[in-house]
Amino acid sequence: MTAMRLKDQQIAGFAALAVVIHILEASVPSPLPGVKPGLANVVTLVVLFRHGWIAAAWVAGLRVLVGSLLLGSFMTPTFMLSASGAIASVIALGGVYRALGLQHAWSPGPLGYALVAAWAHMAAQLFVAWLLFIPHDGLWRLAPVLLTASTVFAVVSGWATWKLLSWLAERGSADRVDEGAC
Amino acid sequence: MKKVIMPALLAVFLVWLMFFSNREKPAQMQTLAMGTLVDMTVLGLGGQTNYQVLQNAMLQLRELETVWHPDRIKPEGQALLAELNRRLQQGETVTVPQPLQQGFADAASYTGTSNGLFDPAIGGLVKLWGFHSDEQFPSAPPADADIQQALATPHFDDLLQNHALTGRADMRVDFGAFAKGFVLKEVAAAIVAEYPQASLLLNGGGDLVAVGQRPSRPWRIAVRHPREQGRYLATIALKDGEAAFTSGDYERFFDSVDAQGQAQHFHHILDPRSGWPAKGSQSLTVLHADGGLADAASTALFVAGDDWPAVAASMGITAVLRVTADGQIEWTAEMAERAELTPNSDGVKPQAVVRALP
Amino acid sequence: MVLSRKRWFVRFLKWPDLVMAATAVMALGVLYVSLWQPAGQAAELQVLVDNEPLLSAPLSHNQTFSVEGTLGTSELEIRDGKVRFVSSPCRNQVCVHHGWASHSGELLACLPNRIALVLEGEAAVNDIDAVNF
Numbered sequence: 001m002t003a004m005r006l007k008d009q010q011i012a013g014f015a016a017l018a019v020v021i022h023i024l025e026a027s028v029p030s031p032l033p034g035v036k037p038g039l040a041n042v043v044t045l046v047v048l049f050r051h052g053w054i055a056a057a058w059v060a061g062l063r064v065l066v067g068s069l070l071l072g073s074f075m076t077p078t079f080m081l082s083a084s085g086a087i088a089s090v091i092a093l094g095g096v097y098r099a100l101g102l103q104h105a106w107s108p109g110p111l112g113y114a115l116v117a118a119w120a121h122m123a124a125q126l127f128v129a130w131l132l133f134i135p136h137d138g139l140w141r142l143a144p145v146l147l148t149a150s151t152v153f154a155v156v157s158g159w160a161t162w163k164l165l166s167w168l169a170e171r172g173s174a175d176r177v178d179e180g181a182c
Numbered sequence: 183m184k185k186v187i188m189p190a191l192l193a194v195f196l197v198w199l200m201f202f203s204n205r206e207k208p209a210q211m212q213t214l215a216m217g218t219l220v221d222m223t224v225l226g227l228g229g230q231t232n233y234q235v236l237q238n239a240m241l242q243l244r245e246l247e248t249v250w251h252p253d254r255i256k257p258e259g260q261a262l263l264a265e266l267n268r269r270l271q272q273g274e275t276v277t278v279p280q281p282l283q284q285g286f287a288d289a290a291s292y293t294g295t296s297n298g299l300f301d302p303a304i305g306g307l308v309k310l311w312g313f314h315s316d317e318q319f320p321s322a323p324p325a326d327a328d329i330q331q332a333l334a335t336p337h338f339d340d341l342l343q344n345h346a347l348t349g350r351a352d353m354r355v356d357f358g359a360f361a362k363g364f365v366l367k368e369v370a371a372a373i374v375a376e377y378p379q380a381s382l383l384l385n386g387g388g389d390l391v392a393v394g395q396r397p398s399r400p401w402r403i404a405v406r407h408p409r410e411q412g413r414y415l416a417t418i419a420l421k422d423g424e425a426a427f428t429s430g431d432y433e434r435f436f437d438s439v440d441a442q443g444q445a446q447h448f449h450h451i452l453d454p455r456s457g458w459p460a461k462g463s464q465s466l467t468v469l470h471a472d473g474g475l476a477d478a479a480s481t482a483l484f485v486a487g488d489d490w491p492a493v494a495a496s497m498g499i500t501a502v503l504r505v506t507a508d509g510q511i512e513w514t515a516e517m518a519e520r521a522e523l524t525p526n527s528d529g530v531k532p533q534a535v536v537r538a539l540p
Numbered sequence: 541m542v543l544s545r546k547r548w549f550v551r552f553l554k555w556p557d558l559v560m561a562a563t564a565v566m567a568l569g570v571l572y573v574s575l576w577q578p579a580g581q582a583a584e585l586q587v588l589v590d591n592e593p594l595l596s597a598p599l600s601h602n603q604t605f606s607v608e609g610t611l612g613t614s615e616l617e618i619r620d621g622k623v624r625f626v627s628s629p630c631r632n633q634v635c636v637h638h639g640w641a642s643h644s645g646e647l648l649a650c651l652p653n654r655i656a657l658v659l660e661g662e663a664a665v666n667d668i669d670a671v672n673f
Contacts, residue, residue: 412641
């Protein structure tokens with residue numbers, strides 16, 4: 001019970017951190033529409049590595065919901081795009097997580113997971129944008145450019161995730177009371 | 183083994199994304215035919231087949247062009263209409279050759295329903311004005327006496343009896359307001375008969391026949407503004423199998439002075455009642471599933487002037503967009519639902535009047 | 541499934557990461573080849589004489605030039621992404637009357653002189669498949 005409460009609090013805390021990054025990112029103008037560094041994803045990835053997929057899904061979901069409510073974009077096209085991207089990347093992360101895990105020789109590290117998340121995110125956004133907002137074939141011409149940006153940012157956020165995980169590990173943080181609870 | 187599944191699925195997903203997003207490029211071709219530049223687009227069959235279908239369509243178009251040309255007798259090919267005109271002018275009674283019969287029957291019925299406003303029998307009048315030929319294009323209107331004489335011909339639906347016509351020295355059957363629509367319809371039908379899944383857009387000098395649609399949306403067309411160059415009057419999404427035909431006073435014309443010495447704009451759409459260019463409209467657009475009817479009706483309704491709703495009803499036309507001589511936009515209820523008027527340069531949408539069909 | 545304490549330190553790059561990164565880069569390469577056309581690519585003018593392609597010219601470059609048709613010389617002008625017949629030796633002058641054409645899907649021709657102009661590329665600009673006139 002204590003463990004559960006602590007975990008809930010942690011999820012809320014991580015989600016809050018992700019929301020802050022999400023909003024900060026939203027306030028920075030982007031050179032290309034649809035291109036954002038996606039640093040809020042770093043939080044999702046850190047939670048995935050430390051607390052598993054379910055916790056990560058919670059953090060990502062809360063981030064999109066709370067973030068859009070705070071930004072006033074709930075149920076707008078922006079929200080649809082960001083929600084579809086988040087859902088797709090969480091599902092993709094879940095698939096890779098179940099299949100390859102974290103600690104086997106064949107498990108990808110932060111970079112691999114970041115790539116999976118970023119591509120799924122962008123692919124879903126493009127698809128939803130094409131389906132709902134810009135049903136024009138010209139949109140697909142942008143796909144390579146957008147996915148290139150995704151890939152570059154995935155490397156950055158993968159690296160950041162790795163740095164953060166190492167830093168948290170060195171601190172030997174005491175938040176792992178629920179070890180083995182999954 | 184399970185460890186292989188997810189990466190494999192991921193790879194499949196990426197490949198799917200690749201193919202899914204790699205939309206087929208449509209095949210497109212242009213050719214000078216039917217007295218205009220014809221542009222044909224085919225898609226939905228795969229690149230090679232699209233191209234093959236276009237090639238065949240091009241050959242068929244050239245063939246039909248020869249068949250329906252009113253005057254030019256080519257050594258190669260069957261110049262059926264030109265041959266028929268030649269025999270009519272020798273006073274013979276001629277049975278319409280089989281390949282022309284359907285078109286003749288359609289045109290005769292449109293002459294009837296349009297109350298003579300569309301009339302292929304006024305070919306003599308067209309020739310008198312000189313609009314029939316690029317080489318003899320007019321620079322001044324003919325004498326009124328000659329016009330009245332050219333008008334003294336029976337309507338086409340009275341001339342055609344049991345697939346036969348009786349000739350006269352000055353007779354000339356001209357399908358200028360019908361053949362393009364009829365031929366484009368035939369070309370489209372031939373493609374669809376062989377490839378039901380094909381999508382195509384046939385553009386005969388600005389007159390359009392659409393089949394199917396683009397992968398993600400219908401064929402979308404713009405109607406040109408009759409007075410402001412480079413501007414659109416409206417945009418319309420065409421339905422599967424629909425034709426869009428516009429008659430306008432702004433393309434084939436010459437400027438000269440009339441009998442009173444007034445400077446005048448003489449365009450090529452002649453009013454069979456007066457023998458002079460039709461007054462009252464700048465342009466008139468018709469949508470209909472039958473290209474031949476759309477072609478004939480756009481001419482007949484243009485000629486009808488302000489009375490066009492009655493003619494539209496009698497010809498079975500429900501989608502009409504018209505610009506009157508003083509620039510007022512008129513349309514039918516169906517057209518109002520389907521066409522989107524293009525805003526003026528200051529962003530204001532022009533006003534349009536809905537005319538009810540009787 | 542969560543990492544145990546002794547394997548707490550994660551390596552940044554493991555071979556699955558490299559495989560994934562390589563896959564991503566390869567997929568990008570394929571996507572570029574199959575999909576991408578540089579944004580803002582100028583539309584092109586194709587000139588056909590007697591149904592044979594004669595030349596093509598970018599609509600981004602303002603110029604006037606002559607084309608030899610079967611009847612004589614037609615003068616063409618390209619300005620600000622538009623093209624028109626300045627003069628043509630035909631009697632009916634339909635081509636000159638047509639004025640400027642600027643949208644892909646628009647057709648412009650001088651029939652007597654057997655010259656056809658076709659505007660290609662960048663359908664995204666106006667989203668129109670053909671112009672009805």
